[in-house]
Amino acid sequence: MYGLCDCNNFYASCERVFDPSLEGRPVIVLSNNDGCVIARSNEAKRLGIGMGEPYFKLSQTIRQHGVNVFSANFALYGDMSRRVMSLLSRIAPAIEVYSIDEAFLDLRGIDPKKLDRLGHTAADTVRRYTGIPVSIGIAPTKTLAKIASKLCKRYPKLDGCCYMYRQEDIEKVLRKYPIGDVWGVGARWERMLLRCGVATAWDFTQMPPEWVRRHMSLVGLRMWKELHAEACIDFENNHPAKKRIATTRSFDRPASTLDELHQRIAQYAAACAEKLRRQHGLCGEITVFIMTDRFKEGAPQCCRSRLVKLSVATSSTLEIVGHAVALLKSMFSSGFAYTRAGVILSDIRSDDASQQDLFDTADRTKHDRLMTAVDALNAGFGRHTVGIASEGREPFRMNRNHLSPKYTTDWEQIIRVKAH
Ligand SMILES: [Mg+2]
Structure with missing residues (x-):
């Protein structure tokens, strides 16, 4: 079995850890130079603020709903990410850090009866020690684990972990899961598949493998097998060097x-x-x-x-x-x-x-x-x-008018607590 741990609204959650008054209120984080929205709390999503929306277009919404705005604080997010990953690597036998807020967990060889418990323990531990809420999906393949973690976000009742392994449960989920949301399906494949009448992940699993191979190469076939619960995307302990x-x-x-x-x-x-x-x-x-x-x-x-x-x-x-x-x-x-x-x-x-x-x-x-x-x-x-001389003497300044302190990486900016 594989797990996927994804931090919920990661950058917005990091800001909240150090300012609990933001709990329950809309929070957005802006890209470099305060250009556009790169993270939103659930409350901000409900206000209809879109991912990538330019900041200057939002002034009305921000004023009207008291949205809390932050400039990206990558020193803080990077450090919080390291903390989350280090906790996960103590709980799972091995982890593969996939991005700043996501890691795959290698759960092969663990008694399947213990996995639901393990997932919930991991989610609780991360939340308790870092303050960051996470969604953990556990399933027979990486692709299915990704889907399980998305479900976790949609259904708060699951309480941080969704263990999806029974054939009938997987089928029920895939029947409702839009094909465009499957890991690895980009906009081009999504359009092509929709044209061919493939709207859900389930529809895709019902296509003959030869068809998939012909239209989507081996990469598509691998995705097809993964949705059929046949693991074929390897676990990588060391994150491969960047290709770009x-x-x-x-x-x-x-x-x-x-x-x-x-x-x-x-x-x-x-x-x-x-x-x-x-x-x-x-x-x-x-x-x-x-x-x-x-x-x-x-x-x-x-x-x-x-x-x-x-x-x-x-x-x-x-x-x-x-x-x-x-x-x-x-x-x-x-x-x-x-x-x-x-x-x-x-x-x-x-x-x-x-x-x-x-x-x-x-x-x-x-x-x-x-x-x-x-x-x-x-x-x-x-x-x-x-x-070198052509770089000039001074780095260019960035607009970061809503920057929070580097709470965890700079002694000068450490959080202050007043005791009465
Ligand atoms: Mg995330």
């Missing part, structure tokens, strides 16, 4: 000159390169994009992106920034007020499997040594201690 590394930002104010964008792109590219080296990776592709504010009606719009494939994969900040800036220069047009840009590294492989190029002129060992020194300095003396 991105740094993208909305600006605090529009930028219209090449100089302004140049500095930003250089900073984002340097941040990506640092993340890449931390996972001992090399990248073979770099993408840069720039765009104007699509919500600003009447303003001239521009959205461009360009990709370069490298002949030799690299993790050097010097090379990655150089390529990123060259891409920017090749596509930049003046006359637009740009408000968002980003750098994305892809085609990522491990740095012990690098392929040499006969015509490569860069001195790789020298680059490696330099980058190791840069990373060590920045780790010891704080970020932006050493950088």
Whole structure:
């Protein structure tokens, strides 16, 4: 059996842990630069506030219903996530951290009669020690465990854990479960399946496997088998290295000159390169994009992106920034007020499997040594201690007008309790 533990409304719940007066009241969390909504408490969902909705469109609702607004506080969420994961790994034999607020639990080999109890204990323990409410689904496959955890959220009576294993229970659930909500079904497959009359997960299980294989490749077939309670998605103890590394930002104010964008792109590219080296990776592709504010009606719009494939994969900040800036220069047009840009590294492989190029002129060992020194300095003396000139001296400020304290990671900001 597999378990899936998902934290309910994770970012909003983190804010609530440190300010219990928010209990029962609508809470939303905004993306970097207070751009749009990235988390909502149940009360905020009931007000009809959508995921990804731009903040500026919500002022009326916020005022009218007294919605509590927070800027994303990733220092806090990251630390709370580590606490949740560490508790889970003490309860389950092994866990696979799937995202900041989700982990799979490896429950194979445990007496099935004990699983319901184990799930409820896990949910209680996490709630008691961290204050974060979670939904745990337990089922014969990862895909079914995901569905069970969703049910848990829909039915508070389940009290944090839904153990779904009997064939007739699974069938009952799948018959009502929209195909688009199944793990791994993206918008494209959802449209295709709906066109073919497949509306629920159950309908999908009734399609012949050959049809699934033909229309949705082996990935779709694997999903089909998983819904038939045949486990075929492996458990991964170590989260695999990221296949894609991105740094993208909305600006605090529009930028219209090449100089302004140049500095930003250089900073984002340097941040990506640092993340890449931390996972001992090399990248073979770099993408840069720039765009104007699509919500600003009447303003001239521009959205461009360009990709370069490298002949030799690299993790050097010097090379990655150089390529990123060259891409920017090749596509930049003046006359637009740009408000968002980003750098994305892809085609990522491990740095012990690098392929040499006969015509490569860069001195790789020298680059490696330099980058190791840069990373060590920045780790010891704080970020932006050493950088390359085109990044500029100062990191760009972000709008974070509703930021809560770093309660758990900074002694200066620790929570204060008054005793009377
Ligand atoms: Mg969640």
